[in-house]
Amino acid sequence: MAAMSATNDELELFDNFRADLDDHNDRRERLIKASRDVTNLSKKTIFLLHRLMMEDSNISTVDNAPGKRAALRGREKLVEVQTIYAGLKQELEGDRFWRYQSQVSPGLQEYIEALGFAHYLEYGSLITFDQVQRTLADSQGIPYFPLTISDYLLGLSDLTGELMRYAISGISRRGGRKKASEVCAFVRGCKSDFERLTPYVWELKKKQYVTAQSLEKIEDAAYAIFVRSSEYDLSPEMLDDIVAQAISSYSTDGLSARSRRDFSHDNLEDT
Amino acid sequence: MDPQDLETLNVLLDRDVELRENIKDQVNEIDKKTRTMVGLLNKIHSTPWDAMPSLLDSVKPVLTSCQEVTAALASIVPPNQFWRWKDLWSNSLRTAVFAAALIEYLSNRRLITLPKVAETLGLKNEWQDRVALPAEDYLHGIISLVNELSRLAVNAVTLGNFDEPIRISIFVKNVFAGFSMLNLKNDTLRRRYDGLKYDIKKIEEVVYDVSLRRLASSSSVQSVPSTAQ
Numbered sequence: 001m002a003a004m005s006a007t008n009d010e011l012e013l014f015d016n017f018r019a020d021l022d023d024h025n026d027r028r029e030r031l032i033k034a035s036r037d038v039t040n041l042s043k044k045t046i047f048l049l050h051r052l053m054m055e056d057s058n059i060s061t062v063d064n065a066p067g068k069r070a071a072l073r074g075r076e077k078l079v080e081v082q083t084i085y086a087g088l089k090q091e092l093e094g095d096r097f098w099r100y101q102s103q104v105s106p107g108l109q110e111y112i113e114a115l116g117f118a119h120y121l122e123y124g125s126l127i128t129f130d131q132v133q134r135t136l137a138d139s140q141g142i143p144y145f146p147l148t149i150s151d152y153l154l155g156l157s158d159l160t161g162e163l164m165r166y167a168i169s170g171i172s173r174r175g176g177r178k179k180a181s182e183v184c185a186f187v188r189g190c191k192s193d194f195e196r197l198t199p200y201v202w203e204l205k206k207k208q209y210v211t212a213q214s215l216e217k218i219e220d221a222a223y224a225i226f227v228r229s230s231e232y233d234l235s236p237e238m239l240d241d242i243v244a245q246a247i248s249s250y251s252t253d254g255l256s257a258r259s260r261r262d263f264s265h266d267n268l269e270d271t
Numbered sequence: 272m273d274p275q276d277l278e279t280l281n282v283l284l285d286r287d288v289e290l291r292e293n294i295k296d297q298v299n300e301i302d303k304k305t306r307t308m309v310g311l312l313n314k315i316h317s318t319p320w321d322a323m324p325s326l327l328d329s330v331k332p333v334l335t336s337c338q339e340v341t342a343a344l345a346s347i348v349p350p351n352q353f354w355r356w357k358d359l360w361s362n363s364l365r366t367a368v369f370a371a372a373l374i375e376y377l378s379n380r381r382l383i384t385l386p387k388v389a390e391t392l393g394l395k396n397e398w399q400d401r402v403a404l405p406a407e408d409y410l411h412g413i414i415s416l417v418n419e420l421s422r423l424a425v426n427a428v429t430l431g432n433f434d435e436p437i438r439i440s441i442f443v444k445n446v447f448a449g450f451s452m453l454n455l456k457n458d459t460l461r462r463r464y465d466g467l468k469y470d471i472k473k474i475e476e477v478v479y480d481v482s483l484r485r486l487a488s489s490s491s492v493q494s495v496p497s498t499a500q
Binding site for chain 2: 011013014015016017018020021022025094095096097098099101126128129149153189190193196197200201
């Protein structure tokens with residue numbers, strides 16, 4: 001008889017755990033799904049921004065009209081992401097955010113990358129931590145959840161890869177070379193700024209390697225232009241033709257590096 | 272990046288590093304205690320049942336002293352950041368749960384409840400967002416208990432205690448039935464739960480050996496058919 005009642009006690013005990021664990025697992029699944037949606041929307045935004053910048057024949061106007069236009073459209077699209085995060089507010093309340101941080105991070109980093117790209121196109125500078133956090137807050141300015149420095153830095157680290165694509169794909173167009181040298185200087189600055197922070201954020205160290213590769217690709221492209229323009233006394237139009245040929249190989253390199261990175265990123269998300 | 276922004280980030284990150292170091296110091300403290308407890312509790316395999324209470328009494332003060340460490344952790348961890356830092360100490364805490372559960376079983380032959388463990392470790396309700404005992408860590412501790420009891424079933428027989436394996440068998444099956452109710456996802460808890468069947472098998476073999484040879488006292492043997500189901 002004593003053994004029987006002990007059994008019931010123990011089963012009741014475990015019944016509570018079941019509710020607890022189910023609640024946790026369900027929330028975890030919901031957040032993984034939401035994070036996937038965010039990743040998807042952010043990627044689309046990045047492609048949209050690339051497309052918009054390619055549409056304009058002159059990407060380096062004095063008033064930067066194309067950049068502003070693209071940034072505006074990109075931000076409109078990212079409102080969808082912000083709506084998703086607004087809906088997750090309850091799920092990530094209090095210390096829950098830290099419990100599910102690894103489920104939230106992948107999408108969040110992709111969002112920061114897209115947001116940072118739009119910001120760069122408009123202002124030519126790096127979006128600040130506070131600026132990112134402000135986009136993830138309600139109308140009263142209360143954050144949906146605390147933005148972490150590591151997500152911020154890792155998102156921006158991915159941005160350097162996008163900037164490399166942007167610089168190289170635009171290099172053969174009018175004003176593209178000036179733009180490319182700007183991007184080159186910017187990415188170089190990012191890399192050295194991040195370097196100081198790598199001891200704190202472990203994954204940043206790995207991403208710095210990718211950033212270094214991106215930087216090298218832009219530098220090589222700039223080098224190709226310089227060599228040819230110094231060797232021949234050519235008009236800018238003719239140079240454009242030569243450069244277009246020289247960089248076609250870099251663009252494909254850039255694409256394969258990008259897809260490889262996405263692949264490992266998706267794997268991370270599954271775990 | 273704006274130099275000032277960079278500096279701000281650096282300061283914030285430095286603060287996290289410092290916090291981590293402070294937490295690690297406390298984890299080292301708790302690890303010392305759990306090592307002591309595990310060392311002492313190892314003697315259960317060579318301690319006759321009547322000497323068990325005094326052995327357990329020597330462990331209890333160490334277990335109680337874990338309260339100092341949990342209090343220290345609660346004062347270090349910032350509000351709402353329990354899940355951010357818990358990985359640093361959850362392994363240590365699981366060992367403490369194991370020690371508490373083993374002491375409870377050997378004293379009262381009962382499964383210790385989660386609130387009771389939390390109380391023993393001095394975890395206060397108002398610390399929920401800083402230091403707490405989540406179900407997962409408790410369950411890990413309980414699985415360690417089952418692992419240990421399967422060893423005890425064997426060694427009890429060697430010490431001439433033939434009834435203990437039968438009691439352990441009943442207890443472990445109840446615990447296993449409880450675990451079977453949970454929807455575990457593919458993680459370490461699930462893997463350890465899957466391993467429980469080997470402990471049960473080991474205990475069953477001991478029960479089989481003692482009952483077949485009529486070594487166990489008749490009152491215990493009578494309960495064997497019901498547990499063998």
